[in-house]
Amino acid sequence: DLEALEHEGREYILQLDRAAGIRKNRASVAEWAYTSNITKENEEQRIQVQLELSKQDKQSWEETKMYKWQDFQDFTLRRMFKKYSQLGVSALPDDKYKLLMQSVSGMESNYATSKICSFKNATKCDLALEPDITELFAKSQDPEELRHLWVEWHRAAGARARDNFTQYVQLDNEAAKLNDFKDVAEWWQAEYEVADFEAQLARLWEDVKPLYQQLHAYVRRRLRDKYGDQVVSQKGPIPAHLLGNMWAQTWNNIESFTRPYPDKKEVDITQAMQEQNYTALKMFQMSDEFFRSLNLTAMPEKFWKNSIIEKPTDREIVCHASAWDFYDGEDFRIKQCTTIDYEYFQTTHHEMGHIQYFLQYRHQPVIFRDGANPGFHEAVGDTIALSVSSPKHLRRVGLVSGDAEDEQTEINQLYKMGIDKIVFLPFAYTLDLFRYGVFRGETRPEDYNCHYWQLREALQGVEPPVNRTEEDFDAAAKYHVSADVEYARYYVSFIIQFQFHRALCQLAGEYVPEDLTKKLVDCDIYQSVAAGNALANMLKMGSSRPWPDAMEALTGQRAMRADGLLEYFRPLHDWLRAENQRTGEHIGWEPSKIQYC
Ligand SMILES: C=C(C[SeH])C(=O)N1CCC[C@H]1C(=O)O
Ligand SMILES: [Zn+2]
Secondary structure, three states: OHHHHHHHHHHHHHHHHHHHHHHHHHHHHHHHHHHOOOOHHHHHHHHHHHHHHHHHHHHHHHHHOOOOHHHOOOHHHHHHHHHHOOOHHHHOOHHHHHHHHHHHHHHHHHHHHOEEOOOOOOOOOOEEHHHHHHHHHHHOOOHHHHHHHHHHHHHHHHHHHHHHHHHHHHHHHHHHHHOOOOOHHHHHHHOOOOOOHHHHHHHHHHHHHHHHHHHHHHHHHHHHHHHOOOOOOOOOOEEHHHOOOOOOOOOHHHHHHOOOOOOOOOOOHHHHHHHOOOOHHHHHHHHHHHHHHOOOOOOOHHHHHHOEOOOOOOOOOOOOOEEEEOOOOOOEEEEOOOOOOHHHHHHHHHHHHHHHHHHHOOOOOHHHOOOOOHHHHHHHHHHHHHHHOOHHHHHHOOOOOOOOOOHHHHHHHHHHHHHHHOOHHHHHHHHHHHHHHHHOOOOOHHHHHHHHHHHHHHHHOEEOOOOOOOOOOHHHHOHHHHOOOOOHHHHHHHHHHHHHHHHHHHHOOOOOOOOOOOOHHHOOOOOOHHHHHHHHHHHHOOOOOOHHHHHHHHHOOOOOOOHHHHHHHHHHHHHHHHHHHHOOOOOOOOOOOOOOO
């Protein structure tokens, strides 16, 4: 009878889940060994282990299919079976699976080991993305040097990945079809468990676009003031190499000469950290202390022992920051090439947020040890960082001195947050709109660069510093494209983190709607056990429930909505509209004069 069958199903899936935990641990160990010491041997070893595990996954999958789990009464049991009945890339035959692993691994190691020559010293050709090129790009205000760094990096890390990428698209799409998806785009979107995910992304963009266009117009004017109208036009897109970041995804490095009220003292966290002899370890300890102040879980012993928090000098590693779950309930790690600056201050909290999520859901079955959706996992650390980067908190930890804010200082603060959070949205949206088109076959290899830049111009209002051709492949110059990491998760995160932040601030008594002494921009949830407990309750759920249940548990809302972000930035939006009106700035951008199609 059904009762007995369901009982048998439960026994089966629980033993499968334990076996899956051991396999995932082995996969993480092999992946860590390779990405923390990039050698041919470790790459082959990693692919060997992946191949072996995919065979075991396939065997289990054949067995799981035999159960009529769709009729089971228990929601959680049905959900476990549903997730285990999706095999993933292991559905490919061995030879194609291996080819797919090799093409992604080839792109990723190319990205991690690419070097370029210095602009000022053509014989110095050992510049790596981290820390060398990133630091030069953050500090240089010489358009020629920035253009050189941009072109050379996009040649080394982008163009060189084109063939591997084309093969990866072909094989990943085959795997998608073996999982009953039309293509990888549909597979990626299925992770969000809502039928109209892509339409929701578009609606969120419509909500935020007016604010972005005001900020874009203001920054273009300030860049024109600095570089002249031969470099930055009145009404065209902004040249992508002038925004302080290789991908123009956050503009925080141009704050010093573009902030609204330059005579207000600058909040320079990087300088303060360096003056106070901050170390990478101190940044991690401060972040851990913040989480503990919320009554969340302390980093376990193994975390401090096994993490890599500074770039080694004796070997090549994948420097792009990452957080690791070894699925044994006690081994959790971060690997990043920390430098002492504001960006890595944020990144450290971002990665620690991933670890806290791992810790909170570590008692869940292995199959539910995941974010409620991929965006949730990216939003945890950033939500905490919204409190940490508030003037109130920075004063608390001594990274900012002096008086409480006046109106102008508050606009400067919102501007600082806006050139990080608002400008990121069209970048993130572009990256996966581009890849959806590629996976759907709407963008063929001969159109890659043309379509990529059409989207970047249309949504972000940026243009490449020089003409581009199909010899180039600029999309792969971004880590996540070379590493097969889906990116809509960050777009979702940058929206929902403001819904989380607002809910936590209310729980902490730090934010009261309409109460001007309890404004969202001043909120710091530090030491609020009420906020921490609510966050923990949501994180503990992992992916055991559809994400609207998790969203509702914390915020009372069941949907992703831009209202948190728009409320946070409303004073800045008002200021920008008035300022652009005052200067008669053109809002939006005319077509670029750069050739890229
Ligand atoms: C820090 C990480 C590792 Se999950 C990251 O890739 N982020 C964090 C913010 C956006 C995105 C990026 O760097 O492009
Ligand atoms: Zn992340």
